[in-house]
Amino acid sequence: MVIRVLFLMALIAQSAAGQDPAALLRDRVVARIDAVPGATVGVVFREVGGGAAIFVNPDSVFHAASTMKVPVMIEYFRGVDARRIRRDQDLLLDTVFTSIVDGSPYALSASVDSDSTVFARVGQRVPLRWLVDRMIVRSSNLATNTLIALLDARKVDATAASLGTRSMKVLRGVEDGKAFQAGLNNQASPRDLATLLEAIEAGKAASRESCREMIGILASQEFNTEIPAGLPGGVRVAHKTGWITGVLHDAALVYPERRKPYVLVVMTKGIPDRAVARQLIADISRLVWEAIPAFPR
Secondary structure, eight states: OHHHHHHHHHHHHHHHTTOOHHHHHHHHHHHHHHTSTTOEEEEEEEETTSSSEEEESTTOOEEOGGGGHHHHHHHHHHHHHTTSSOTTOEEEOOSEEEOTTTOOEEEOOGGGOSOHHHHTTTTSEEEHHHHHHHHHHSOOHHHHHHHHHHHOHHHHHHHHHHTTOSSOBOOOOSOOHHHHHTTOOOEEOHHHHHHHHHHHHTTOSSOHHHHHHHHHHHHTOSOOSSGGGGSOTTOEEEEEEEEETTEEEEEEEEEOSSSOOEEEEEEEESOSOHHHHHHHHHHHHHHHHHHGGGSOO
């Protein structure tokens, strides 16, 4: 705690002396990243609507992992807004999907999914809105693939591009082994994810009502060991994590009490130990939070 207070006091003093708080924060973030040998890390921090900001490798492209579920959620709500999807619509839940490589079938297994509650309803009719919730709050792959099969990955991809993403690709659902082997993977950059989150917060990703609903879903996520772990208790965070072997990301909207919200995206690869990557993301979140008072309002 003493170290954190001294760090904050130093930032404020240096800012008052005319030094750029963004440059100071960026230096500290880069130093923390450099402490993890072999890591490739991209960071975007900026206040929504302009203000405080730093960027570290913002356009580096990463395997998107489960962060691709954010544009899937957006496409669902756009469908509701356009009345292509009814709010009470449901469907029969199955575990079998088709590979984008050759149309061959593959099945998802509960043993590799983070949400067994969705598998418990296989063979039943389930509400699409419930699947959207499970896709985000527990990162259910079965819910994700079911929604992508209905919404169409090409439309999800086009929606993300229409909102300003530059390198994001949503090609397929999860666990398509043939596609993975062929290098056909979903991808994103920190700037892409920041762009989507800002569009949600600004009420531009869909209708304002739908955007408020999306923020509520993101704020209910149950995996909170990355960006939220670097924040004081009680701070509201609306975010989506993503991980596969050697890859860990978190993309968040953070809501300080006396400042406007900010977006923070940290994407990592090349860190074999997930605990190390998790701590890195939490520490970057903490550095950002503690530096914010030094920035002009």
